[in-house]
Amino acid sequence: MKIEDKKRVLREMVLHRRFEERCYQAYIERKIGGFLHLYPGQEACCNGVMEAARPGHDYVITGYRDHVHAIKCGADPKEVMAELYGKETGSSKGRGGSMHIFDAGKRFMGGYALVGGPFPLAAGIAKAIQLKGGDEIAICFLGDAANNQGTFHETMNMAALWKLPVLFVCENNLYGIGTSIERSTAVVHQHKRVAAYNIPADECDGQDIEVVYEHARKAVDHVRAGNGPFFLELMTYRYRGHSMSDSRGYRTREEEELWKQRDPIFILRDRLIKEGATTMAEFEALEKETDAYIENEVIKFAEASPEPSVDELEKYVLADRESQLPWLTGKAA
Amino acid sequence: MANIMYWEAIQRAHDEEMARDPLVICLGEDIGVAGGTYKATKGLYEKYGPLRVMDTPISEGGFTGLAVGASFLGVRPIVEIMSVNFAWLAMDQMFNSAAKVRYMSGGQLTAPCVFRSAGGAAHQLGAQHSARMEKVFMGIAGLRVVTPSNPKQAYGLLKSAIRCDDPVFINEHELMYNMKGEVPDGEYFHPLEGSEVARAGTDVTLFGYNISVHWCLKAAEILDKQYGISAEVVDLYSLAPLDRAGIKASVTKTHRAVVVEEDEAPVGVGSEVIAIINEECFFELDAAPVRVHSALVPQPYNHTLEKAAIPDHEDVVKAVLKMFGRA
Numbered sequence: 063m064k065i066e067d068k069k070r071v072l073r074e075m076v077l078h079r080r081f082e083e084r085c086y087q088a089y090i091e092r093k094i095g096g097f098l099h100l101y102p103g104q105e106a107c108c109n110g111v112m113e114a115a116r117p118g119h120d121y122v123i124t125g126y127r128d129h130v131h132a133i134k135c136g137a138d139p140k141e142v143m144a145e146l147y148g149k150e151t152g153s154s155k156g157r158g159g160s161m162h163i164f165d166a167g168k169r170f171m172g173g174y175a176l177v178g179g180p181f182p183l184a185a186g187i188a189k190a191i192q193l194k195g196g197d198e199i200a201i202c203f204l205g206d207a208a209n210n211q212g213t214f215h216e217t218m219n220m221a222a223l224w225k226l227p228v229l230f231v232c233e234n235n236l237y238g239i240g241t242s243i244e245r246s247t248a249v250v251h252q253h254k255r256v257a258a259y260n261i262p263a264d265e266c267d268g269q270d271i272e273v274v275y276e277h278a279r280k281a282v283d284h285v286r287a288g289n290g291p292f293f294l295e296l297m298t299y300r301y302r303g304h305s306m307s308d309s310r311g312y313r314t315r316e317e318e319e320l321w322k323q324r325d326p327i328f329i330l331r332d333r334l335i336k337e338g339a340t341t342m343a344e345f346e347a348l349e350k351e352t353d354a355y356i357e358n359e360v361i362k363f364a365e366a367s368p369e370p371s372v373d374e375l376e377k378y379v380l381a382d383r384e385s386q387l388p389w390l391t392g393k394a395a
Numbered sequence: 396m397a398n399i400m401y402w403e404a405i406q407r408a409h410d411e412e413m414a415r416d417p418l419v420i421c422l423g424e425d426i427g428v429a430g431g432t433y434k435a436t437k438g439l440y441e442k443y444g445p446l447r448v449m450d451t452p453i454s455e456g457g458f459t460g461l462a463v464g465a466s467f468l469g470v471r472p473i474v475e476i477m478s479v480n481f482a483w484l485a486m487d488q489m490f491n492s493a494a495k496v497r498y499m500s501g502g503q504l505t506a507p508c509v510f511r512s513a514g515g516a517a518h519q520l521g522a523q524h525s526a527r528m529e530k531v532f533m534g535i536a537g538l539r540v541v542t543p544s545n546p547k548q549a550y551g552l553l554k555s556a557i558r559c560d561d562p563v564f565i566n567e568h569e570l571m572y573n574m575k576g577e578v579p580d581g582e583y584f585h586p587l588e589g590s591e592v593a594r595a596g597t598d599v600t601l602f603g604y605n606i607s608v609h610w611c612l613k614a615a616e617i618l619d620k621q622y623g624i625s626a627e628v629v630d631l632y633s634l635a636p637l638d639r640a641g642i643k644a645s646v647t648k649t650h651r652a653v654v655v656e657e658d659e660a661p662v663g664v665g666s667e668v669i670a671i672i673n674e675e676c677f678f679e680l681d682a683a684p685v686r687v688h689s690a691l692v693p694q695p696y697n698h699t700l701e702k703a704a705i706p707d708h709e710d711v712v713k714a715v716l717k718m719f720g721r722a
Contacts, residue, residue: 166504189470
């Protein structure tokens with residue numbers, strides 16, 4: 063990665079981290095409802111892959127831990143926060159919430175909360191790309207636990223069979239809710255599982271963005287060149303629990319501390335300091351500046367935004383009636 | 396007007412829409428090289444090739460989800476689920492993805508998918524190949540459900556469903572694919588909403604859909620000829636949404652209602668139609684509306700038991716006579 067890209071990504075990763083931590087606080091204050099699944103610790107995964115891909119051009123789909131993926135694709139953090147607040151200005155107009163962030167304009171095709179559900183959807187997006195003949199690829203981010211669903215195996219089979227342009231990115235954070243991968247999955251190394259479908263795969267450290275980037279670049283190139291699907295496994299760790307109701311009693315504080323020694327933001331920061339591209343003072347200023355942006359713009363926007371109107375409770379269930387009238391009445395031209 | 400079979404009508408709708416729009420595709424088990432279990436996609440593989448006529452692996456959840464994902468980008472997939480019994484495996488994608496995506500994305504994404512499936516009891520197919528599941532689909536917000544009772548509807552409903560921006564479930568019937576009927580020669584779009592009076596009458600309304608329309612028509616003839624009772628038959632080709640106005644209009648005219656469904660009674664079309672009658676025109680009723688439905692049993696293999704489990708025109712006649720105090 064070029065030095066200016068690394069500096070930009072550091073800024074983005076700090077935004078992603080502080081955004082998520084601010085969500086935690088807003089949840090405690092009961093400003094955010096529902097379930098809230100946070101991303102700190104895994105930032106190098108999404109950032110590394112999307113630096114190798116084309117955000118806003120390639121289609122991205124993911125599960126419920128979706129805020130950072132949306133923002134990385136180009137969604138406005140203000141709209142993402144407003145969605146978490148359930149406001150009309152939210153990225154899904156307050157109808158989706160934390161687990162259903164969408165920004166179709168940025169080709170972020172959404173967060174889905176049925177584990178494993180996005181696999182076939184991603185293959186379908188890739189099928190549409192194949193049919194239309196574009197140079198985009200579909201990128202499906204999901205956790206390791208999703209791979210035990212039937213949809214995983216059904217999708218790997220179809221994607222390989224039809225050489226669909228889809229990159230599967232497994233963010234292996236070692237836990238499915240509160241169950242460790244050793245206790246739930248017969249084959250712990252996820253990239254080995256897709257060998258059964260003749261899908262090329264790779265695995266790497268998910269904490270070092272430069273490592274992720276290098277591996278993702280090869281994976282993205284493979285898919286974009288028309289060689290069919292690729293499966294990339296990134297070894298990572300989430301600092302917080304599965305969701306806000308999780309006190310993390312299933313793992314030790316020692317294990318958590320060990321992973322924090324390999325924090326993706328600090329790894330990149332320290333490297334940039336060593337390379338003389340930044341300083342600790344500059345980094346601390348960046349954190350403060352980011353917090354100010356989140357507080358003064360993102361949070362303020364979410365707080366000040368209007369609630370959806372109850373009169374529009376049933377809007378968006380079906381397509382706009384007027385536009386569908388020819389088919390609803392049979393009076394097509 | 397061409398006199399063609401139900402399957403031919405479906406095949407023709409596929410063919411016309413695929414010729415018109417290169418983004419219309421169809422997929423399902425055995426639909427390509429083999430031409431489809433019920434021949435509904437016969438000849439399309441040769442004409443449009445494997446990219447658009449996709450023989451899928453036997454993985455209903457997978458290929459249904461693939462179709463939904465493709466529809467996000469404007470592709471118009473027609474998914475054939477060979478037997479409605481297998482649709483259980485696809486329901487997560489139909490309900491949690493296709494039906495909800497417009498709402499949970501605040502209107503940004505839409506899933507203009509068509510899901511076609513054969514339902515109903517045929518000839519001794521046993522418990523896992525004889526289900527009627529329309530009652531499950533019609534309760535899902537964001538999903539349209541239509542159910543053709545003749546070739547004209549089969550053709551026109553599929554044409555409209557392919558063009559519609561909402562996901563549409565088309566409930567066909569295993570016993571009807573070889574049924575013949577008149578289909579307009581030119582392009583014809585059947586409305587996705589509403590109901591139609593299949594036979595006018597004055598004394599009682601028989602509400603049917605799909606195959607039960609034919610039981611109702613046969614029963615109406617017997618009632619007329621043998622008992623002097625004039626039955627109106629209303630074909631509820633749209634189960635979601637149900638035609639409240641049409642139901643009200645007919646009951647207001649005849650003052651009596653019998654709902655005939657091949658499905659089991661709990662939480663079904665019958666209970667829903669009767670609830671609508673209660674809400675819309677309770678004081679028009681001269682008798683309590685009744686349901687004719689199948690027994691709440693997994694479909695038995697034995698022919699005698701199978702026949703006993705599923706209603707027919709004689710059950711409709713009996714229900715009407717009982718209602719008139721003549722049984």
